Amino acid sequence: MAMLVAAVEEGSLSAAARKLNIPVATLTRNVNDLESALGTRLLVRTTRKLALTDAGDEYVVVAKRILEEVDELERRAAGEFTTPRGELVVASPVQVARLRVLPVINQFLALHPEIRIRLIQSDRVIDLVDERADVAIRVGRLRDSSLIATRVGTLRVVTVASPAFLEKYGRPQTPDDLRNLPCVVFDSPSLSPWRYLCRHTGQAFTVADTPRLLVSSPDAAVDAAIDGIGVTFVLEHDVHDAIIAGKLHYILQAFEIEPIPIHVVYLSREGIPAKLRRFIDYAVPQLRRLLAEFGRIPAE
CATH class of the missing domain: 3.40.190.10 (Periplasmic binding protein-like II)
Structure with a gap:
């Protein structure tokens, strides 16, 4: 399942193999075996790109959900819900990440040697489920009511x-x-x-x-x-x-129009991993302090 999802997300078998650090032949064989076991074609392969069949499209949606549940179970078993450890995926707009989020991440990592962070810098709105991100910094009005949001400041x-x-x-x-x-x-x-x-x-x-x-x-x-x-x-x-x-x-x-709000957002779920809770508890006050600095620039 993971190999199939990677192939779809990366757009080709070779790109997925590079991402997973495995030979292309291994990935291709496993995807073929999966199709044989299911008795249906999931991917349509061309020289330029991959396309999902109708069955494949439905299968990948469910596969992503299953992989997320497996990942959460493994993190629970590894103690991530009681001890802050493992990989934390943080998403942020490019400039906000460079100017404000990255300094906070660097300080946080120095305090928590068992936590690794993958920072996704993108100006598009990152879907936390699709990108398997734990937390995001959002600039602008929030639309997704399923997210837990904490306001950390505004930008003029x-x-x-x-x-x-x-x-x-x-x-x-x-x-x-x-x-x-x-x-x-x-x-x-x-x-x-x-x-x-x-x-x-x-x-x-x-x-x-x-x-x-x-x-x-x-x-x-x-x-x-x-x-x-x-x-x-x-x-x-x-x-x-x-x-x-x-x-x-x-x-x-x-x-000037009304300042644009900035929030820290994450998915609402039954249990929050210790690494995420620790990051939110640390990052929110730090971001509030950094963003408040703009208000001390003298007006002209």
Whole structure:
């Protein structure tokens, strides 16, 4: 079952074999034996990819659930529900992981030598069941009510520009002023189009002009803004160091939308492994402290 699931998740028998560190011939033989034992074809193999048959699609769904139950039983037998040990899988958005989660993980590992952590860094919403993840850090409004969630802070969505840029073009007074200014856009579904809200009148603004520069990472947007290419619109932790150093200034603060919440989430289940409970107890206050640091940056 594990070999079949790995083949489906990796997209090929060879990729699954590399992931499991076994010969391709061994994996292929085991999948063939499984199909023979079941008396049905599960996979359709082509030179480019694998596809599941209808029977295979149904089988893999159940197989994943069985493997999770077996994994939990083995962890119980190994004492993971009473002693913090074994692998912990943590998922987080890329920038949040790099700037805030990884320092907490490093400190946690130093305190718990019997725990191993696999950090999944991805800006897509990770399904904890599909990815077999124990805990995730979520940025944004939560949708899945089956998860246990603990709020650890918020992040502002900020607009910034360099001192030289502001000296050349002047400081925008309203979001409408951005339509006449060069902009650097970080191509992110959560930050496009640029959204604003007047705190005094409640009027909403949306700015979606053609950018002077379109980039695929917040770091690139910040670097371009520092170089004076244009105004940019990112999460506050992306510009934290640049603001402190005076390389960028906040603008349009009176029109910022509500800060985006950040939660630590994990699956609701009957028993929580000791490694997960220990991590949550450690990470939640540490993340709250780190995220609260943003609030101490002086406003302009």
